[in-house]
Amino acid sequence: MNSGVREVCKRCTVIGGSGFLGRHLVEKLLERGYIVSVFDILQGFELPGVTFHVGDLCDRQALLPALQGASVVFHCASPSPASDDRALFHRVNVEGTRTVLQACREAGVQRLVLTSSASVVFEGTDIKNASEDLPYARRPIDYYTETKIQQEKLVLEACDPGRGFLTVAIRPHGIFGPRDPQLVPILVDSARRGKMKFIIGFTLNMITLAYSPALLSWRAEGRVRPRELTPSCPRQAYHITNDEPVRFWEFLSRLLVGLGYEAPRYHLPYRLVYGLALLLWLLAVLLRPLLTFRPTFTPMRVALAGTHHYYSCARAKQELGYRPLVSLEEAITQTVRSYPHLRLGA
Ligand SMILES: NC(=O)C1=CN([C@@H]2O[C@H](COP(=O)(O)OP(=O)(O)OC[C@H]3O[C@@H](n4cnc5c(N)ncnc54)[C@H](O)[C@@H]3O)[C@@H](O)[C@H]2O)C=CC1
Ligand SMILES: CC(C)=CCC[C@@H](C)[C@H]1CC[C@H]2C3=C(CC[C@]12C)[C@@]1(C)CCC(=O)C[C@@H]1CC3
Numbered sequence: 001m002n003s004g005v006r007e008v009c010k011r012c013t014v015i016g017g018s019g020f021l022g023r024h025l026v027e028k029l030l031e032r033g034y035i036v037s038v039f040d041i042l043q044g045f046e047l048p049g050v051t052f053h054v055g056d057l058c059d060r061q062a063l064l065p066a067l068q069g070a071s072v073v074f075h076c077a078s079p080s081p082a083s084d085d086r087a088l089f090h091r092v093n094v095e096g097t098r099t100v101l102q103a104c105r106e107a108g109v110q111r112l113v114l115t116s117s118a119s120v121v122f123e124g125t126d127i128k129n130a131s132e133d134l135p136y137a138r139r140p141i142d143y144y145t146e147t148k149i150q151q152e153k154l155v156l157e158a159c160d161p162g163r164g165f166l167t168v169a170i171r172p173h174g175i176f177g178p179r180d181p182q183l184v185p186i187l188v189d190s191a192r193r194g195k196m197k198f199i200i201g202f203t204l205n206m207i208t209l210a211y212s213p214a215l216l217s218w219r220a221e222g223r224v225r226p227r228e229l230t231p232s233c234p235r236q237a238y239h240i241t242n243d244e245p246v247r248f249w250e251f252l253s254r255l256l257v258g259l260g261y262e263a264p265r266y267h268l269p270y271r272l273v274y275g276l277a278l279l280l281w282l283l284a285v286l287l288r289p290l291l292t293f294r295p296t297f298t299p300m301r302v303a304l305a306g307t308h309h310y311y312s313c314a315r316a317k318q319e320l321g322y323r324p325l326v327s328l329e330e331a332i333t334q335t336v337r338s339y340p341h342l343r344l345g346a
Contacts, residue, residue, distance in 0.1 A: 013037040013070040013109075015057055015100060016077025018044025020180050021115060021172075024212045025074055026050060039066040040077065058096040060103050067107035075100055075155075076115040080182070081144040082294065084284075093147035094154070101158045104165070111166045116152040118173035118208075118239055118311045119145050124303040128206075129245075129312045132171075132237050142300045152237060169237040173311055174304075177212030177331065178338035184255060188342045190296050191261040199249050201270030201306030207248045208241035208310040211324070211331035238316040244328040245310040251332075258336035260344030270306040277302045 012029060016022040017038030023045060029036050030049050039053045039062075055062030057077055067073060075097070079088045097114075104112050121127065121134040124141050136153075140146040152169045159167040176183045190196045253263035280295040287293075316322035326334070340346060 010071060011035045011037070011069045012072045012074065013039055013066050015039045015063075015066075015073065015075045016115075017050075017074075018042050018052075019076060020177075020182070021175055021212055022074075022076040023179065024177070025076065037066050037070065039063060056096075058091060058099055060099050060106075063099065063103040064107060067103055067109055070107070070109055072111040072113065073100070073104055073109050074113045074115070078115075078144075078148070081142065081300065082182070082298075084143065084281075084294075084298070086143040089143050089147040093144075093151045097151045097154050101154065105163075110164055111168075112155060112158075114152065114155040114167065114169040116155075116169040116171045116237060117145070117148045118171040118241070118309075120149045120152055120171065120237075122303075122309055124299075124307065126205075126308040127310065128308050129310055130239075131312050132239060132315055141303055142298075144300075156237065170240045170316075171237055171311070172210035172240045173309070174207060174209040175212050176209055177335055180212065180335075184259075184335065184339055184342065186296065187252060187255060188259060188261070188339075191256055193296075195296060196252075196256060196261065196264050198266050198268045198273075199264045200268055200273045200302055203247065203249050203267075205248050205306065205308045206245040206310045207251065207304075207308070208243070208245050208313075209251065209328070209331075210241050211326055211328070211335075236315070236319070238320060238322070239311040239313045240316055240322060241311050241313050241324070242326075242328050242331065243313050243317075243324045246328055248305060254332050255336060258332065259339060259342055270302075273297065274299060274302045274306070 012034050014022050014026050014036060017026050018040035022038070022040070026036050026038060026047065030047065036049065037051045037053060039055060039057065041054065041056055043052045043054055053066035057063055077092070079085065079092050119141065120136055121130060122141055122145065123137045123139050136149045137145065140149060155167045155169055158165065174183065187196065249264065257263055277295065277297045277299045281299055284293055284295060313322060
């Protein structure tokens with residue numbers, strides 16, 4: 001049987017399939033002839049060939065029907081990092097992931113691909129060309145990251161080739177692209193409120209990003225297959241990035257200028273901004289029972305804006321045959337083009 005025919009028979013489930021990354025993945029899987037089920041707390045779109053199961057992943061009974069017959073499950077669900085809700089992160093990312101694992105085993109699923117995050121090793125200080133050998137952050141930068149670490153550990157520990165259940169975690173970083181609800185919208189909102197005039201820290205700090213549609217074309221090819229999880233390569237996590245480190249402020253400036261806004265140019269000292277962000281965050285936590293406000297410049301965002309954090313995806317290239325399919329240049333062009341409503345004056 002050729003691989004094309006084999007793929008036509010593939011049934012898969014995307015948990016979190018209504019989200020930004022999940023929906024790109026669903027579209028790529030459909031292109032490749034997969035039969036796709038989506039499990040999500042909401043139905044984000046309609047597409048022929050996709051069956052939606054609306055429910056909370058913490059509910060095993062709700063989850064089970066969505067997993068029936070699936071050979072591979074992609075887990076891309078998480079509360080938004082912006083929610084900053086420790087109890088919610090724990091319930092969904094930790095307890096919910098335990099439930100997902102249990103339901104996968106009950107439903108006879110063979111492979112589980114978790115979308116983890118490269119920030120599981122980030123402590124707010126420089127990371128340069130890091131491989132996956134870097135230990136998990138001892139002091140994770142926020143509650144979101146704390147639970148992403150626990151989630152990744154749970155999934156990798158559940159890998160059990162003897163019982164035919166294989167797990168793998170991919171760790172993208174700074175995902176962007178059409179329909180992204182985070183990076184570009186936050187950037188434009190800040191620019192419209194006059195907050196993107198400033199460069200935090202120094203201008204040379206480099207980051208790696210992951211362009212969503214291209215990242216998922218690769219993933220949807222089904223390269224994360226059982227044969228990659230050999231005894232010499234068990235329980236792996238893989239950095240998946242555009243593989244072109246870029247200066248953080250240059251990247252933001254290219255998006256801003258592409259959308260008609262001015263690039264940031266005034267410098268502010270990193271420590272000052274980080275201290276202010278921490279203070280604002282504390283204030284927001286203390287005042288939460290009385291009023292809700294969400295500062296744009298959270299300690300996490302400031303730390304990301306003012307440090308090097310670029311990751312090597314050599315392991316994914318070597319062991320999974322990963323190749324970024326689109327250059328950063330092209331990814332930025334396609335992203336800018338996809339947001340006509342966010343252009344200056346629109
Ligand atoms: N956006 C980024 O820059 C990065 C994201 N990631 C990870 O990638 C994954 C996908 O992220 P995005 O697509 O950006 O997020 P998103 O917020 O667009 O999508 C998440 C989806 O999960 C669903 N969901 C949340 N709680 C649920 C629950 N209890 N039960 C069922 N569904 C639930 C949401 O309804 C949403 O559709 C997440 O695991 C995130 O941690 C990792 C690195 C970077
Ligand atoms: C300083 C400022 C307002 C920058 C605007 C851009 C930021 C909103 C993004 C730059 C790097 C992004 C990023 C994430 C969210 C959006 C940014 C902070 C994540 C925290 C999303 C969830 C993850 O798992 C890690 C990401 C790292 C990079």
